[in-house]
Amino acid sequence: MVDKLSPDQKEVGTHNYHAAVGSYYDVNRRDFLRGIVGVGAVSGAGLGAMYYGYGKVNDPVRVAVIGTGDEGNVLIGGCTPEYVQVKAICDVRPFSVHRAFHGEWTSPSTLERRPGLLSVYGYPNEAQARKEIKVYDASNGGIMACLDDPEIEAVIIALPLFLHAPVAAQAMERGLHVLTEKLMAHDVAQCKVMSRMANEFKDSKGNPLHLATGHQRHYNVKYDNAVNLIRWGLLGQIHHIRAQWHRSNVPGADSWSMPIPGGEKMANGKIFDKIKSDLAYREKDLLDAVDPVEANRLRQQIAMFKAWDADKAIDPKMFGYQDFEVKGRKFSAMEELHRWRLFDRTGAGLMAELGSHQLDAVSIFLSSLRDDGKKVHPLSVHAVGGRHMMPLDRECEDHVYCMYEFPGPDYSAEFDVGYYDKVEDYPKGGSVDGYDKDPNKKVVVTYSTINGNGFGGWGEVVLGTKGTLILDSEVDVMLYRNSDTSSKVGVSKKAGGYVLDTSASGDYAAPIAQAAAAGPVSRGYREEIEHWAYCIRNPDKENRVRCYPEVAMGDAVIALGTNVALKNANSGKSGYLEFKEEWFQIDSDETPDGSTIAGATDYMKKPVA
Ligand SMILES: NC(=O)c1ccc[n+]([C@@H]2O[C@H](COP(=O)([O-])OP(=O)(O)OC[C@H]3O[C@@H](n4cnc5c(N)ncnc54)[C@H](O)[C@@H]3O)[C@@H](O)[C@H]2O)c1
Structure with missing residues (x-):
C-alpha cells in the first residue's frame, strides 16, 4: 500500500503518526497514558484491556x-x-x-x-x-x-x-x-x-x-488510534478512501489452491504429490543436519508433513463434501474440502475472504465521524471482476474492482475541515452538511483485490482535506500533512482546531506516547478473544x-451484495447496485x-x- 514511499518517507510518516497519537492522548486522555505505563502495558500484556x-x-x-x-x-x-x-x-x-x-x-x-x-x-x-x-x-x-x-x-x-x-x-x-x-x-x-x-x-x-x-x-490498537485521529479532526473532511489487497498468486502457485493430500493427476497423466515430495526433501535434509536447532525444526516439520500426508485417508464425503462439475470440469470432494474458498457452495470468493476486512475498516473510519455510534452503510457499488487469469480450477473470480459511494458525514462548526472559500463563504458558519442534507456529499471508496501481482500488498489510504493516513498490512501506520510525505510534523492548536504542523515539536512522541502509538504489534485476535470472554463473564448490558451481529452482518451485506453486482456485471447487466437499508436490518x-x-x-x- 505504501510502495511508492521511500524508507525516509515511511520514517517521516511513522514519526508523524506517533507524534499525533502522543499529542492526542496528552490533550485528551492524559490519565490513560499514565495508566498504560502504570500497569506495564507498554510491553504488551494488558494493552488491549486498557484500550x-x-x-x-x-x-x-x-x-x-x-x-x-x-x-x-x-x-x-x-x-x-x-x-x-x-x-x-x-x-x-x-x-x-x-x-x-x-x-x-x-x-x-x-x-x-x-x-x-x-x-x-x-x-x-x-x-x-x-x-x-x-x-x-x-x-x-x-x-x-x-x-x-x-x-x-x-x-x-x-x-x-x-x-x-x-x-x-x-x-x-x-x-x-x-x-x-x-x-x-x-x-x-x-x-x-x-x-x-x-x-x-x-x-x-x-x-x-x-x-x-x-x-x-475492531481490536487492533492501530485502527483504534487512527479512529481517534480522524475524530480529532487531523485529517479534516474525509472524501476518499482507497484500499487494496493484491497478491502474487499465479496459476500453479496459488495460496488458495492448497496441495491435495495423496496428490493430483497432471496433464501428462502422472501424479503430482507436493506434500509427499516436501516431506521427502525434509527427511533428506535431516540426515545432513548438524545444528541441533535446525535438526529439531526439521523433525517438527517432518511430523507435521506426515500428519498432512495422513489427510489422504479422510473421506470428505462423510462430512458432507461433494464431487461436482463446473462447465464440464470435474471436481472431487477432496478438492472441495481443501480448496473450499474457490467454490460457490462452500465459499464466497475474494470479497468474502479479503474485501470484507477492508470494507469493515472503511466502515470503522467513516462510522467514527458519526456521533450516534451507528455503522455507516454504503449507498451503492459499481463492481467488475472475474476469472481473468486462473484456469477453470475454480468458480470464484481472481480479480475484483469496486467503487462504493458512502454518505458523507456532517461536520459541525467546531470541527475544522481545513478550508474556507471567502468568495463563496463556504462552509457557511463553519459547518459542512452531510449527505442527509446535501446529496452531493459522498465519500467514495475504491477497492481492488487481485491476483497475479502483489504490488502494494494490502492496506487502506484515508484521504482528507488536511491529512493522509495510511494503514499498511494491519501493522504499520503513517500520517502526513495533506500530501506532503517529506515533512515531519507535530500537532498544534490553531484558531480552527488541531492541525498537523511543521513547527510543532512532536515531542509528545517521547517514550510514553510512542508506546501508546506503537504498542505491541497485535492484529487484534488476542484482544477479540479476551473481550469476548470478559463479556461472557460480565453479562451486564x-x-x-x-x-x-449488526456490525458483522453489515460487512456480510457489503461483501455478498458486491458479489451480486459482480454476477450481474458478468451476465451482461450493469454492475451497479444500490444498497437497501432493509438488507442491513436484522428484523x-x-x-x-x-x-x-x-x-x-x-x-x-x-x-x-
Ligand atoms: N480473520 C482473518 O483474518 C482470517 C484469516 C484467514 C481465514 N479466516 C477465516 O477462517 C475460516 C477458516 O479458514 P482457514 O484458512 O483456517 O481454512 P482451512 O481450510 O485452513 O481450515 C478449515 C478447517 O476446518 C476443518 N473442517 C472442515 N469441515 C469440517 C467438519 N465438517 N468438521 C470438522 N472440521 C472441519 C478442516 O479440516 C480445516 O482444518 C474461514 O471462515 C476464513 O474466512 C479469517
Whole structure:
C-alpha cells in the first residue's frame, strides 16, 4: 500500500503518526497514558484491556475450537489462558489436529502466529495435553458431539464459510456463546437468522449469548488510534478512501489452491504429490543436519508433513463434501474440502475472504465521524471482476474492482475541515452538511483485490482535506500533512482546531506516547478473544463485543451484495447496485442475494457432519 514511499518517507510518516497519537492522548486522555505505563502495558500484556476497557476474568471461559486449520491455529495462538481455557478441539483432518497441538513449523513467523496448544498452555507433550483437551474428529462424532460436551461453555468457529451458520446455530441452541470467523455467514439470510438467535437464546446461567465475528480490526490498537485521529479532526473532511489487497498468486502457485493430500493427476497423466515430495526433501535434509536447532525444526516439520500426508485417508464425503462439475470440469470432494474458498457452495470468493476486512475498516473510519455510534452503510457499488487469469480450477473470480459511494458525514462548526472559500463563504458558519442534507456529499471508496501481482500488498489510504493516513498490512501506520510525505510534523492548536504542523515539536512522541502509538504489534485476535470472554463473564448490558451481529452482518451485506453486482456485471447487466437499508436490518427479511429466512433456517437446523 505504501510502495511508492521511500524508507525516509515511511520514517517521516511513522514519526508523524506517533507524534499525533502522543499529542492526542496528552490533550485528551492524559490519565490513560499514565495508566498504560502504570500497569506495564507498554510491553504488551494488558494493552488491549486498557484500550478496550475490559478487565480480567476470575474463571477462564471453557471453550472448544471447531476447525483448527490455518485460521483456527491463529486463534489458538490468540488465546490467553487467564481468559479462555481450551477444553476441546474439533477437526476432521489429522494435519489440523497436529498443528493445533504442536503449532505450524513451516517458518519462524508461522510458528510465532500459530504456536499450538502445547506452547500456549505449557503442556509438556501431546499425551499430557490430551488429558485436558478432548479431540473430536471423524472417530467420535465430530462437531455435534463436541457441541454436546458438557464441559464446553463457548465455541470458537474457524470452519469453511458455508459451515459458520449451521454450527453457530446449533451451538446457540445449546446455550453456547459463539465467536465465529468472518465472513459471518455464507448468505445474508443466514446472518439474519444467526443474529435473531443471538438475541433470543440464553446461556446455561440464563444470561444473553454473545455472538462475535472475527473481524479483528475492531481490536487492533492501530485502527483504534487512527479512529481517534480522524475524530480529532487531523485529517479534516474525509472524501476518499482507497484500499487494496493484491497478491502474487499465479496459476500453479496459488495460496488458495492448497496441495491435495495423496496428490493430483497432471496433464501428462502422472501424479503430482507436493506434500509427499516436501516431506521427502525434509527427511533428506535431516540426515545432513548438524545444528541441533535446525535438526529439531526439521523433525517438527517432518511430523507435521506426515500428519498432512495422513489427510489422504479422510473421506470428505462423510462430512458432507461433494464431487461436482463446473462447465464440464470435474471436481472431487477432496478438492472441495481443501480448496473450499474457490467454490460457490462452500465459499464466497475474494470479497468474502479479503474485501470484507477492508470494507469493515472503511466502515470503522467513516462510522467514527458519526456521533450516534451507528455503522455507516454504503449507498451503492459499481463492481467488475472475474476469472481473468486462473484456469477453470475454480468458480470464484481472481480479480475484483469496486467503487462504493458512502454518505458523507456532517461536520459541525467546531470541527475544522481545513478550508474556507471567502468568495463563496463556504462552509457557511463553519459547518459542512452531510449527505442527509446535501446529496452531493459522498465519500467514495475504491477497492481492488487481485491476483497475479502483489504490488502494494494490502492496506487502506484515508484521504482528507488536511491529512493522509495510511494503514499498511494491519501493522504499520503513517500520517502526513495533506500530501506532503517529506515533512515531519507535530500537532498544534490553531484558531480552527488541531492541525498537523511543521513547527510543532512532536515531542509528545517521547517514550510514553510512542508506546501508546506503537504498542505491541497485535492484529487484534488476542484482544477479540479476551473481550469476548470478559463479556461472557460480565453479562451486564453495557458489555458487548465490538463486532456484534449488526456490525458483522453489515460487512456480510457489503461483501455478498458486491458479489451480486459482480454476477450481474458478468451476465451482461450493469454492475451497479444500490444498497437497501432493509438488507442491513436484522428484523427485515429482505436480502440482496436471493437468500430467504425459511431456506436459511432449514439449512441451519440440520446437524452438521
Ligand atoms: N480473520 C482473518 O483474518 C482470517 C484469516 C484467514 C481465514 N479466516 C477465516 O477462517 C475460516 C477458516 O479458514 P482457514 O484458512 O483456517 O481454512 P482451512 O481450510 O485452513 O481450515 C478449515 C478447517 O476446518 C476443518 N473442517 C472442515 N469441515 C469440517 C467438519 N465438517 N468438521 C470438522 N472440521 C472441519 C478442516 O479440516 C480445516 O482444518 C474461514 O471462515 C476464513 O474466512 C479469517
